[in-house]
Amino acid sequence: MTNAAAEPLVTLDDVSAGYQDVLVLHDVNLTVRQTDFTGVVGPSGAGKTTLLRLLLGMLDPVAGSRITRPDLRVAYVPQLETVDWNFPVTVMECVLMARTEHRVWPWPSRAERRDALSVLDRLGIKDLAERHIRELSGGQQQRMFLARALLREPHLLLLDEPTSGVDVNTRHDVLHLLGDLHQDGMGIVLTTHDLNGMAAHLPHLVCVNGHVVAEGSPREVIVPSVLEETFGARLEVLEHLGMPVVVDSAHPLRSAG
């Protein structure tokens, strides 16, 4: 990695933020670099999506400051559940939405189509370019949005629950794909509530519950005390193949005997 890659892309300094009169996050200090591959974990309503919106610049802090690198190019992959899959667009039309700047004509140029097909090819869905978005499987939908994000050639990629509602194989595929993109030099931040399936595989985690409870490697963060403060429940942590594994012991199973 170059020195430029290690420079902060976004810095949140004592930031508080929320919607209307409700404060969702307070006193957040966080720095995101191009070298980061970070998972934001926390229960529902903890402020994970709010943190993403702060990093994206879609939400302004009510206190504290957000500093972004002047030339920062950021791309965002939304939750699949928030999308209208009946919307009348093909995969290609959806991917080309990423190229809105400096456009005069409505139709794509040859270079734009070539770039879009190249990204779709890399993600293994080039053959689906002219399909309607409703015809895609969950994993293909996720890849399509990744393709749209990659077409922006971002320094930082933000994903909201990228494995929510997809099967185990798709989750592995997405994780490996993100790993490859990170290897190529892209900063990645994603939210997840999937501690074992997703978070334990990421090199850096941020635990959130109205504020940043802890951040660090999975080994540093996936410990009972941090999990209890984050999720409000006692969770047992075991080790399996060198990975921390979280066991929900808040409601122990009744003994068979």
Place this chain on the structure above:
Amino acid sequence: MDVLLEPLSFAFFQKGLLVATLSGALLGFIGVYIVLRGMSYIGHGLSHAIFGGYAAMQLFAAQLYVLGAGLWGIASAIAITAVARRSRLGADAAIGVVTTASFALGVALFSKFGSSGPAFDNALFGSILGITNTQIVWLIAVMVFAGAVVFFRYRELLFTTFDPDVARASGVHVARIEGLLMVVLSLSILVTLTVIGVTLVAAMLVIPAVVARMLTDSFGRMLAISTVVGSACGLVGMYLSYYAGVPSGTMIVLVGAAVFLVVLGITTLRRHSHRIIVDDHAPARATVKA
């Protein structure tokens, strides 16, 4: 053939036919964005709000009604946004309050200072009588403006319609694009008001777009089909209005509703037959996505 040619011997019908066809095309074109954004209620509300301005201008400066009603419509749109943002009311409640109040004001002004005769009815249900060349010029100008906005802002409009949050995150000025669309919508309602009528404009914003949506999965084709369906409804509705002796707006909307029912029937049957064919060849639990 005489049935088609005979009404054309009247100058008022020629103008009416032209305006109805162009109005249907314009509303069908813009309606695609309104339907896909779930803004049908805004179209309905804005047309009623603009009636307040239309009524006021008819009474005090009729020749400036486009300007006055246009400003009134924009003021209503701002008021809706302000009420929705500053209170805990949703946008739909804000539209309900602001636009019906504006409509009621228009009715009150007409009743107190004007007459509740033909002018009032014409504003509500549309009329082909008394269409001036100036109105035709305004209509064509708004069509050119709407076409230019969609042409030069095609991808931003598509992106903000499909996914405004990601569009904003990708650097699109969503508020500016939405504002531009509201201006186009207000102007479109304004210039089609006289022939379609306040109470029926919203239907012509919605019906052609919904028909087009049932016929295609492509956004570009939906724009084209909706425009053609809208203009065809305007054309056929005008002839039926002439022969039935009822207000133009009502017939245009009824033609649209009939087209909607026919297309709904055909697409439902087609989907049903497709499902049966697939089920014949598939395992018991196979389903076909709608």
